[in-house]
Amino acid sequence: MPCSWSPSAWGRESPAPCSGRGGGVFLIPVLVLAFGVPMHFAIGTSIVSVIATSTAVACVNVERGTANMRLGMTLEIATSLGAISGDSRPSSTWDSSS
Secondary structure, X not given: OOOOOOHHHOOOOOOHHHHOOHHHHHHHHHHHHHOOOOHHHXXXXXXXXXXXXXXXXXXXXXXXXXXXXXXHHHHHHHHHHHHHHHHOOOHHHHOOOO
């Protein structure tokens, strides 16, 4: 489904896929409330679907030559360093009860 931002097209197609609001807003509540899936599994399912979609789009962009590999690698390194530094904080700093 192509993304169209014109207001006349919003009745025909949902703007959610165009703005990346599919998994967190729709998928998780449906899995939890309609199907009774535990929250952790629903979040994991959403993450897997985001990774699969991102990988497919990245492959197409690399084939077309429209991907900025230098920017991608810079963001990848910064994200990894942020995840490692966020994980290395003592668990007492995450405790909201104190």
